[in-house]
Amino acid sequence: MCSLVSAAALPGELLGSIDDYLGRWGVILLLVCLLLALLGNLLLKRRMQHDRALLQANKEMLATILDSVDAFIYIKSPTLEYQYVNRRISDLFGLSADKIIGKCDEAFFDAGSAAEIKRVDRNVLASGNKVTVEESNVLQGESRVRTFLSIKMPLAMSPGAPPSLCGISTELTDYLEMQSRTHYLAFYDSLTGLPNRRLLIDSLTAAIEHDEWAESYSAVLVIDLDNFRLVNDIQGHDSGDQLLISVAEQLRQRLDSEVTLARFSSDEFVVLINNLGEQQTSAAHRAERVGRQLLEIIAQVRNSSTLPISASIGISLFTGGGEHSMDSVLQQADMALQQAKSAGGNTLRFFNSAMQTSVLERASLEADLHQALKRNELALHYQVQVDQQGVTTGVEALLRWYHPLRGWVPPATFIPLAEENRLIVPIGHWVLQSACEQLAKWSRQPAYAPLSISVNVSSVQFQQPEFVRDVEALLAETQAPPSRLVLEVTESLLMHEPVRVRSTMLKLRAKGIRFALDDFGTGYSSLSYLKRLPLDELKIDQSFIHELLTDKTDAAIVDTTILLAVSLGLTVVAEGVEKKEQLDWLRGHGCYRYQGYLFGRPTPIEYLFEGY
DSSP, X not given: XXXXXXXXXXXXXXXXXXXXXXXXXXXHHHXXXXXXXXXXXXXXXXXXXXXXXXXXXXXXXXXXXXXXXSSEEEXXXXXXXXXXXXHHHHHHHTSOGGGTTTOOGGGTBOHHHHHHHHHHHHHHHHHTOOEEEEEEEOBXXXXXXXXXXXXXXXXXXXXXXXXXXEEEEEEOHHHHHHHHHHHHHHHBOTTTOSBOHHHHHHHHHHHHHOGGGTTSEEEEXXXXXXXXXXXXXXXXXXHHHHHHHHHHHHHHHHSOTTSEEEEOSSSEEEEEEOOOOSOHHHHHHHHHHHHHHHHHHHHHOOOTTOOOOOEEEEEEEEESTTSSOHHHHHHHHHHHHHHHHHTTSSSEEEOOHHHHHHHHHHHHHHHHHHHHTTTTOEEEEEEEEEETTSOEEEEEEEEEEEETTTEEEOHHHHHHHHHHTTTHHHHHHXXXXXXXXXXXXXXXXXXXXXXXXXXXXXXXXXXXXXXXXXXXXXXXXXTOOGGGEEEEEOHHHHHSSHHHHHHHHHHHHTTTOEEEEEEETSSOOOHHHHHHSOOOEEEEOHHHHHTTTTOHHXXXXXXXXXXXXXXXXXXXXXXXXXXXHHHHHHHHTTOOEEOSTTTOOOEEGGGTSTTO
């Protein structure tokens, strides 16, 4: 019985034990699950913190990048309030980002700019397309127009929501102003504000190549102010600049808007008139009327010291269609200008074919003159000077040029040309060297040792900084006696920079060199410089001697000149004496030195004296 009871009771105990066992493991399992949940939650929190930190870091990095970009970056809401702005926007408006967010463009731009910005933004949002647009806006409180190149596009912030607007703008204001300034400097004169040479040439080229103007005449008028250099020399360059500004302004106001007016060089202006008609005569008359008006306008201009001014104008007519070149048109107008200058200024001249032929001949002669010295084509001829007894006291060295094809070229033709292109400097040096070598030879021959040689010195050569040094070197090299060398200078040289000229003359005078004033009476004739300068001789120009016996005025001038020279202690030399009657008159009025055909023509040195 007991065994049965024990056996029956066993399952119950076992079940209890099992329940206890299972209960303990259930609690353990529950604890494990709870621990795992806590651990998972901790890991999830750490992951979320890491992701949040990474997101913040990325956000800060993006903000740094956007703030570092040299562009204005912004996001606007669908109703066009600012939602995001980078630092460049804050700098532009002068406000922090929190004071910009939530506001529209009306708060930052003037009414016109804000309205135009809103119009563009609405079109972008309505079309859904990206656009690139150049915007010119004015900020509130400013008057300066700022130019921006903007890229604007729709931006979906969340699914199903209306798009916002993202914009990226780059300011072009400084670049465009610099570009405009560069263009201005390239094509406009900085002093007068007129188109410059480059822009004029472009306009002239366009007129020449314009096919529609092939039958219509145009005109180029080259205007040069007469004696403008005197304004700079007497009143200073500031006064000269002011005069140029005044002339430019007056011409600009009086000329029609379709006429091109340009400053071509220092005191030279150019006017281009197109479409003057198909008849040359009518076109010339119209161009002449404009030219006369310009002369009147310039004559009325006064600078600060009311110095009167005039101008010379050269005019060239041409047709379009490419029949003429730009260079030829300007060359023709310049040749006409030189004709106006030669006529005394304050006038105008038209170009003609005869002028063209003359200029081409002059250019050819100049090219040959460049080679003349090298080819030994230049020579010195000598003309004797005698005293009242007929005794030769010296000679004048006269430059001659024998061209192999042209023959003898007149000095009046090639010497001015040599002075203009400065060839007179090496040519003049050769003349002085030849004269010094001849004096050195004569110094060793008693019969000719007392003779002097007079040499004409160009003002261009005389004003060279090294002129004194070169003359001294020639004297030392040739061993020529300085006292037998006479340098002939002109009145125009003496009047230009008189202080410097006097200094140069005194340095050479200290070496024993003598000076003669050539062609007296044809220049500026002033007693003051005759008294101050170290002159030895005064030469009366042959133009007065020619009519001495028939023209009372010339006779009076010569007589007065002789008295003046004697009173100043100067030797008087009469040039161009061709008749014995002239010689007798001069001798009777106190002139005792002569030069001219009556005593001998200029001749090569080997034929100057018999037996030499």
